[in-house]
Amino acid sequence: MIGASTNPFDWRTVLLARHAQHVVLIHFPIALYLAGVVLDLAGSWWDKEKFGETAYYNFTLAAIFALPAVLTGLVAWQWQLEGQRLKGTLLEHLLAGLTAAVVICLTWTLHFLVRRRKSNLPRARFLLEAAGTLAIVVAGHLGGFLSGVNGSN
DSSP: OOOGGGOTTOHHHHHHSSSHHHHHHTHHHHHHHHHHHHHHHHHHHHTOHHHHHHHHHHHHHHHHHHHHHHHHHHHHHHHHHTTOOOOHHHHHHHHHHHHHHHHHHHHHHHHHHHHHHTOOOOTTHHHHHHHHHHHHHHHHHHHHHHHTSSSOO
């Protein structure tokens, strides 16, 4: 017989799992940012303003969702490891994740300020977006090892 604590639809199972929120939430800023990068490139390549506008909204949502992703990662660290000093893959994952979150927010800030000033985006933004993509890929790769998806812990 399945008890209430193992019911996948029980709100306590969803909200109180020690790390589940982070594992779920990280996919939103990753997908939104990468889609924003692709849309920004497409808008620049084909000179379509709507692509750039859609990229801006993706970067906006990615920046918004990056904050709870970082916070839930920090909470998972506190709950699972009781605040122990981080080392190895977990420390590298934290640094890559924080870097990704900062670059996501910087990308949104750049796009926001340029839209507000009604000027053209600099071509150098693609370097920032490439750095964000790289940080996301590294953080995700390391997170995959930590979760057991990419191999053993």
